[in-house]
Amino acid sequence: MMIPAKLNLARRPRFWIFAVLILAATAFASRISAQDAAMRDRIYVVVHVDVLPGNASGAKLLQQYAADSRKDKGAVRVELYTQISRTNHFSMVEVWENQQAFEAHEAAAHTRQFREQIQPMLGSPFDERLHQIV
Secondary structure (H helix, E strand, O other), X not given: OOOOOOOOHHHOHHHXXXXXXXXXXXXXXXXXXXXXXXXXXXXXXXXXXXXXXXOHHHHHHHHHHHHHHHOOOOEEEEEEEEOOOOOOEEEEEEEEOOHHHHHHHHHOHXXXXXXXXXXXXXXXXXXXXXXXXX
């Protein structure tokens, strides 16, 4: 049986271009949906730590804690900042893949050890706040 040339879509380049674009758009949309779901599962932690002025060991302890935390399973990002005008004021921003990764980090030996060691150096209470994307 012969298909008229006007209906034979396999021979029309515009059909194939359109089909490829539709497939690519569908694949891209499903990838974005999976990324969005993963982003909503993430835990964003902002920690403010003020050590007593002139306490250089507090800064070193914070730097080591950040380095150790980056190695934890489920750590997406861990950054430590110091305030420019008051170098004894620190902020740490942590991003964890999910609640379980954050809880495992909180239970880790290096986290418990850090909390014990930083306590006598604090100029104000340890301030940790958890966030999620809405």
